[in-house]
Amino acid sequence: MSTVVLDGSTVRKFVEANEAFNKAMDEKFVELDTNQDGVLSRSELRKALESFRLLESEMGMEVSSTAQELNTLYDSVFDGFDTDHNNKVDLNEFRSEMKNIMLAIADGLGAAPIQLLLEEGGLLKDAVEFESAKTN
Numbered sequence: 001m002s003t004v005v006l007d008g009s010t011v012r013k014f015v016e017a018n019e020a021f022n023k024a025m026d027e028k029f030v031e032l033d034t035n036q037d038g039v040l041s042r043s044e045l046r047k048a049l050e051s052f053r054l055l056e057s058e059m060g061m062e063v064s065s066t067a068q069e070l071n072t073l074y075d076s077v078f079d080g081f082d083t084d085h086n087n088k089v090d091l092n093e094f095r096s097e098m099k100n101i102m103l104a105i106a107d108g109l110g111a112a113p114i115q116l117l118l119e120e121g122g123l124l125k126d127a128v129e130f131e132s133a134k135t136n
Contacts, residue, residue: 008109014127
């Protein structure tokens with residue numbers, strides 16, 4: 001883990017740098033595609049979402065949800081990725097939805113710099129490293 005300072009522009013610049021962003025998304029996609037069939041299944045994407053614990057906490061606090069509520073949330077997120085509704089997420093769908101998610105994060109961060117503790121291999125860490133490489 002490392003402590004970084006970033007704002008929305010850091011994330012936005014990373015997303016808009018198509019080559020760097022697509023490379024990071026391709027690597028994440030391959031990591032998530034555990035059976036290596038070239039698409040993400042509902043269970044593969046859910047396993048990734050569960051590891052992020054995004055849907056089970058809010059601002060670092062545990063959120064009490066029933067199993068049914070969590071299933072509904074995970075299904076909704078999967079449906080957001082699966083734009084052609086074939087019950088699989090291909091690389092282009094993954095890139096597209098991750099772009100939307102990252103831009104929403106950029107908007108949420110805004111222009112005021114904040115300090116965060118980030119895990120290695122995370123997408124926000126990739127954004128910080130991308131900006132750092134451009135300035136060095």
